[in-house]
Amino acid sequence: MVSDYERQRLLNIQRNKALLTSMGLDKPFFEPEEVKRQKPSKSAPKKRKAEEHDGAPDAKKATRVESVKSTDSGEASPLRRSSRNAGKTVDYKSEKQTGSHLPISFKSGIREMENSGPLGREAGSKRIHNPKTYGSIPGIEVGTWWETREACSADAIHAPWVGGIAVGPQGAYSVALSGGYPGGARFRSDDIDFLKVLSLSDDVDWGYAFTYTGSGGRDLKGTKANPLNLRTAPQSSDQTFENNFNKALKISAETKKPVRVIRGFKVDSPYAPYEGYRYDGLYRVEKANFLHSIAWQEQGMDGFLICKFAFKRLPEQPPLPRRAAIDESEDHAADKDDGANEAAQNEASDEE
DNA sequence: GGGCCCGCAGGG
């Protein structure tokens, strides 16, 4: 049996899908080579320029993942993981620690190195690049992976440690899909615990297009005597475009400035990394939609209004990595029937 | 797993 809240969430998801579809973002508009796998000749090995740097296996110090070191030395690291080996997240974790399957670009970000190759920061975590720039950061390739948001910040990809939107005058510099801000939908589970609030998002992620929830509308302050100072709180008011973060994304939709996108492991999406945070390249805000979906108060009937944004990935970037199909069937079975995912699914399963 | 609380970086 489905609670009213879950029903509303599913409705919101349908709305978000409709939002993307109405703009033609359900079509396989992205890289043709991603779609037509039947061309065996040219698509296979090179693709990632990341592998050019593969000759430098000198992982001096890993920030935190000490075991991600030179065990991967000579191997040509495949871009995608075989779905055969991908039954469990645990498997991936061990793979990550040996590093055997990871392209170099997945490791470059987690190292603090002196001068070996283009990096976003110096040894002492000092930035060499300014995060307040539109577009890519020199030396940081699409697909670069970090353990923490702090590391993302140090490499100038996404400056805020916590915030999801990096604000600039002509639009957002970058956004983080981190999963910790359900925003668009906070639901009470009637089925399990009457007071339990589930943090389920209604956002749709088709990889090359996705919806994004705005900021605000949550009371993070609490009272003077009892300041909440938490990073999560139930939606307690409407979101508006007066909010600086939302305003920035609205401006992005007007200026069409590119926005750097990182996906975090907490995102409920087949395009989310299993661990850490990954730079997925440049997107554009195609649309800023006011009052698109509804978040529900704990009491129920009073919905809060949410700012929704539609993102589209810019062309001529490396293909997006995608979780193996077997994991997705566990995660959630949504988005099975859209063209974009169909193509990506072929991509994911073609290594069998 | 959940609750608490400490940060930082950025913006006003």
Added chain:
DNA sequence: CCCTGCGGGCCC
């Protein structure tokens, strides 16, 4: 200076 924000680590 003040505040916030889709972290992270600690504790239980």
